Amino acid sequence: MDKTVVSILEELENTPGKNARLEILEVNRKNDLLKRVFIAAQDPYTVYFVNKFAMPAFNDSPPSHEVDDDDFLSSFLDFIKNDLSTRKLTGNAAKKALVAQFAGMDNPIVQKWCQRIVLKNLRCGLQESSVNKIWPGTLKSFTVALACTLKSDFVKGEGIKILDPVTYPVRVEPKLDGLRCIAVKQNGVVTFYSRNGTILDGPGLSKVRDVITQATIDNVVLDGEMLANGNWNDSVTAVMKGRSK
Numbered sequence: 001m002d003k004t005v006v007s008i009l010e011e012l013e014n015t016p017g018k019n020a021r022l023e024i025l026e027v028n029r030k031n032d033l034l035k036r037v038f039i040a041a042q043d044p045y046t047v048y049f050v051n052k053f054a055m056p057a058f059n060d061s062p063p064s065h066e067v068d069d070d071d072f073l074s075s076f077l078d079f080i081k082n083d084l085s086t087r088k089l090t091g092n093a094a095k096k097a098l099v100a101q102f103a104g105m106d107n108p109i110v111q112k113w114c115q116r117i118v119l120k121n122l123r124c125g126l127q128e129s130s131v132n133k134i135w136p137g138t139l140k141s142f143t144v145a146l147a148c149t150l151k152s153d154f155v156k157g158e159g160i161k162i163l164d165p166v167t168y169p170v171r172v173e174p175k176l177d178g179l180r181c182i183a184v185k186q187n188g189v190v191t192f193y194s195r196n197g198t199i200l201d202g203p204g205l206s207k208v209r210d211v212i213t214q215a216t217i218d219n220v221v222l223d224g225e226m227l228a229n230g231n232w233n234d235s236v237t238a239v240m241k242g243r244s245k
Contacts, residue, residue: 012124025134044142048084056103142197178227178235204238
């Protein structure tokens with residue numbers, strides 16, 4: 001009898017050593033549900049917008065009908081993908097539906113792994129690079145364009161002189177003292193990230209989200225600066241705490 005994905009995850013958690021865990025993944029390379037679990041939990045562009053929720057007490061009464069652990073897991077992955085990541089359900093409605101999902105599980109081990117998936121922290125000792133060794137290209141890093149530094153020196157009587165070769169003409173823009181913000185629009189759903197991939201989801205971004213959502217463009221990445229009152233502190237407050245400016 002084939003192992004369930006839940007049992008494979010348990011094996012990964014309880015196996016010491018990266019190489020030993022990679023061997024377990026290699027043996028189960030063809031397990032599509034296991035691959036879905038790692039994508040759901042570790043893809044930086046898949047977001048569920050629910051960070052805090054009260055886990056229901058485990059119901060140990062016999063189930064009304066027999067349901068396979070992997071069926072529960074597959075159904076849960078469908079739910080968080082179709083209802084949470086698309087923002088079909090948001091706020092309290094999302095939390096209520098999520099808690100109902102956990103309440104319907106008759107195996108505490110399934111509950112544990114589903115909770116870790118939605119919180120995007122499997123805690124089984126396998127990071128992006130390890131997963132991509134088994135399933136190349138499955139997980140993409142969250143990266144943003146960064147500025148390059150030109151070598152320069154202060155020359156008396158001339159001021160600061162650039163030493164690196166520069167091909168002119170060049171474009172020069174003012175440095176805005178705001179918060180770097182990357183807006184990703186996928187299938188009509190807009191998600192905001194900081195430069196290191198942290199989700200920005202405060203109400204202060206609602207107007208910007210509405211504009212991007214209503215735009216005809218889709219499946220794009222917009223990279224810019226969120227600026228409030230022209231200074232860093234107000235920009236952080238507006239984006240992180242959701243205060244409209």
